[in-house]
Amino acid sequence: MGKRRNVRQWALAYALLLPSLVVFAVFAYLPLYRLVHFSLYQQSSRLGGGERYVGFGAVWDVLSGERFLQGTWITIKFLIFTVPAGIALGVLLAMAAHRRLKGIKIFQTIFSSTVASSVAVSSVVFLTLVNEQIGLLRNVSWLSLKSPNSALFAAALSSVWQNLGLTFVIVLAALQTVPEELLEAAHLDGYGAVRRFFRVVVPLISPALFFLAIVLVVYGFQAYAQIELITGGGPLRSTETLLYRITKLQKNTDLQVGASMSLGLFGLTFLVALVQFRLLERRVTYGN
Amino acid sequence: MATDAPRRGAAIGWYVLLSALSLIVLFPVWMTIARALSDGSATLFARTPSVLPYSPIQWDAFSRAFTEGGLGRPLLVSGLVTLIIVAAQTATAVGAAYAFAFLEFPFKRIVMVLCAATLLLPIEVTLIANIQTLQEVGLVSPSQGFGEAIGALTLPFLAQAFGIFLIRQGFLGIPKDLRDAAQLDGYSDLGFLRRVAVPVTRPVIGSFVLIAFLSAYNQYVWPRFSVKTNRWDTVQLALRRFGLDNPDQLNLGFAAAIIAALPVLVLLLVFQKQLIRGLTAGAVK
Numbered sequence: 001m002g003k004r005r006n007v008r009q010w011a012l013a014y015a016l017l018l019p020s021l022v023v024f025a026v027f028a029y030l031p032l033y034r035l036v037h038f039s040l041y042q043q044s045s046r047l048g049g050g051e052r053y054v055g056f057g058a059v060w061d062v063l064s065g066e067r068f069l070q071g072t073w074i075t076i077k078f079l080i081f082t083v084p085a086g087i088a089l090g091v092l093l094a095m096a097a098h099r100r101l102k103g104i105k106i107f108q109t110i111f112s113s114t115v116a117s118s119v120a121v122s123s124v125v126f127l128t129l130v131n132e133q134i135g136l137l138r139n140v141s142w143l144s145l146k147s148p149n150s151a152l153f154a155a156a157l158s159s160v161w162q163n164l165g166l167t168f169v170i171v172l173a174a175l176q177t178v179p180e181e182l183l184e185a186a187h188l189d190g191y192g193a194v195r196r197f198f199r200v201v202v203p204l205i206s207p208a209l210f211f212l213a214i215v216l217v218v219y220g221f222q223a224y225a226q227i228e229l230i231t232g233g234g235p236l237r238s239t240e241t242l243l244y245r246i247t248k249l250q251k252n253t254d255l256q257v258g259a260s261m262s263l264g265l266f267g268l269t270f271l272v273a274l275v276q277f278r279l280l281e282r283r284v285t286y287g288n
Numbered sequence: 289m290a291t292d293a294p295r296r297g298a299a300i301g302w303y304v305l306l307s308a309l310s311l312i313v314l315f316p317v318w319m320t321i322a323r324a325l326s327d328g329s330a331t332l333f334a335r336t337p338s339v340l341p342y343s344p345i346q347w348d349a350f351s352r353a354f355t356e357g358g359l360g361r362p363l364l365v366s367g368l369v370t371l372i373i374v375a376a377q378t379a380t381a382v383g384a385a386y387a388f389a390f391l392e393f394p395f396k397r398i399v400m401v402l403c404a405a406t407l408l409l410p411i412e413v414t415l416i417a418n419i420q421t422l423q424e425v426g427l428v429s430p431s432q433g434f435g436e437a438i439g440a441l442t443l444p445f446l447a448q449a450f451g452i453f454l455i456r457q458g459f460l461g462i463p464k465d466l467r468d469a470a471q472l473d474g475y476s477d478l479g480f481l482r483r484v485a486v487p488v489t490r491p492v493i494g495s496f497v498l499i500a501f502l503s504a505y506n507q508y509v510w511p512r513f514s515v516k517t518n519r520w521d522t523v524q525l526a527l528r529r530f531g532l533d534n535p536d537q538l539n540l541g542f543a544a545a546i547i548a549a550l551p552v553l554v555l556l557l558v559f560q561k562q563l564i565r566g567l568t569a570g571a572v573k
Contacts, residue, residue, distance in 0.1 A: 012478075022447075024447065124542065
C-alpha cells in the first residue's frame with residue numbers, strides 16, 4: 001500500500017518537474033556541452049564541411065589572447081563605473097525618501113520609476129544626453145562618445161540611471177527593517193548622524209547591499225543594448241565588452257573563438273560570484 | 289510650540305532635497321519627451337543644445353510612431369511573446385515548486401541542484417550555442433515565419449529557476465496544520481495544490497508574475513539574435529529602427545521609447561506593492 005503510494009508520488013513529482021527539466025536540459029545544459037565542443041573543434045568554412053579537433057591549446061590561445069583580455073578589461077571597467085555608483089545612489093535616494101512626511105509616497109514612486117525602463121529604452125533615453133550629434137551634453141568632455149577614454153563612461157551612465165529604480169527599491173525595503181528604537185538608542189548614546197549611518201544602519205542593511213552588488217555585477221556582465229545603441233562598440237573598439245565581442249563571433253569559422261570566449265565569460269561570472277561571496281560574507285552581518 | 293518651527297523648517301528642507309533629487313531622476317525622461325516633440329532636422333542642426341523642444345513642435349510624434357514607424361506590429365509581437373512566457377513560466381514554476389516543497393522522490397537533491405545551477409547559466413553565456421541549435425532545427429533563419437519566430441523567442445524561457453525557488457519558498461511557508469487538515473479532508477496532491485497551496489501563496493505568485501512580465505517584455509539580447517527579419521521585431525528591437533540618418537523620423541524613435549516603457553509603467557503604478565515585493569525577494573527577509 002505504502003509502496004504504491006510512494007511510486008505514485010514519484011511519478012507525480014517527475015510529471016510536475018518534467019517541463020522545467022526539459023527546458024533546462026535543452027537550453028542550459030545542452031548549450032553548455034555544445035560550447036565546450038565548439039571550443040575544441042574548428043568548424044569548416046564550407047557548409048557541412050565538417051570540423052577539425054584543435055584541443056585545449058586553442059581554447060587557451062583564445063583566453064590568453066588580446067581579444068578576450070581586452071573585452072574582459074572593458075567589461076571590468078564597465079563594472080567599476082556602474083556597481084559602486086549604483087549602490088551609492090540607491091542608498092542616497094533611499095535615505096532621503098525613508099522618512100515620515102506627507103506625500104512621501106509620491107517621491108518614492110518617482111525614485112522607483114526607472115524600473116519601468118528597459119536597457120534598450122534607457123539607452124535611447126540617454127541618446128538625448130550623450131549622442132555626439134544631438135546630445136545635450138555632447139560637449140562635456142568626460143561624457144564624450146568621440147573619445148575612447150570617455151565613451152564607456154557615457155554608456156555606463158545610462159545603466160546607472162536605469163538601475164536607480166531597482167537599487168532604490170531594494171535599499172528602501174532594507175531600511176524599513178531597521179528598528180527605530182535602535183537608532184534612537186544610538187542617538188541617546190551620542191552618535192551623530194554620520195556615525196549612526198555607518199555604525200548602525202550600514203551593518204544592518206549590508207545583506208541587501210551584498211545582494212545588490214551581485215545583481216549589478218551580473219547586469220554588468222550582461223550589458224549589450226547600451227553598447228549597441230549608444231556607442232556601437234566604438235570609438236576604436238574601446239567599448240566592446242566581452243558579450244558584445246562574443247555576439248560578433250557566430251559565423252561557422254568564428255565559432256571556436258566565440259565558444260571559447262563564452263566559456264571564459266561563464267568562468268568570470270562564476271568566479272565573481274564566488275569571490276564576492278567569500279569576500280563579503282565576512283563583512284556582511286547576518287542577523288537572526 | 290517652540291519646537292514646531294525648526295521641525296517645519298526641517299520638513300521644508302527635506303521637501304526641497306527630495307524635489308531636487310526627483311528632478312535629476314526624471315530629467316532624462318523630460319529630455320526624451322522634449323526630443324520626441326522636436327522636429328528631427330531642428331534637433332540635428334541646432335547650434336546650441338537646448339533642454340526645451342525645438343520649434344516647430346511636433347505634437348503628432350506619438351501617433352506617427354505607429355503610422356510611419358510601424359510600432360503597432362512590434363507591440364503585438366511583444367505582447368504575445370510576453371503572454372506566452374509569463375503563463376508558461378508561472379505554470380512550470382508552480383508545478384516544480386510543489387514537487388520540491390511537498391513531494392519525496394528519488395534524486396530530489398540532485399535535481400534541485402541541477403535546477404539551481406541554471407541560475408549561473410544566463411542566456412548571454414549560452415547565446416551562441418543556443419542560436420546555433422535553433423538554426424539547425426530551422427527556428428532561426430532569415431526566412432523564419434510567424435510560428436518559428438514566436439517559438440525562437442519563447443522556447444528558452446518557458447521555465448526558469450528563479451520562479452521555482454521563489455514559489456517553493458512561498459509553499460514552505462504554508463502551516464503544517466493546513467496540510468494535515470487538507471489531507472484529512474481527503475484532498476489529493478493536485479487538489480491540495482489547486483485549492484490550498486496556490487490560493488494561499490497568491491501574493492508570492494503574483495509578485496513572480498510581475499517580475500516575469502518585466503524581464504520577458506524588456507529583454508533585448510536574445511530577441512536581437514533569434515529574430516533574423518525585422519518582420520518579427522519585438523518593441524525593444526524596433527527601437528533600433530529610428531536612426532540619425534533619417535532626420536524626418538528622428539523624433540519618432542524617442543516617442544517610441546516612451547511608448548515602449550508605458551505598459552511597464554502602468555503595471556508599476558497599479559501593482560507597486562507586489563512588484564516591489566518581487567524585486568526585493570532575496571534581498572530582504
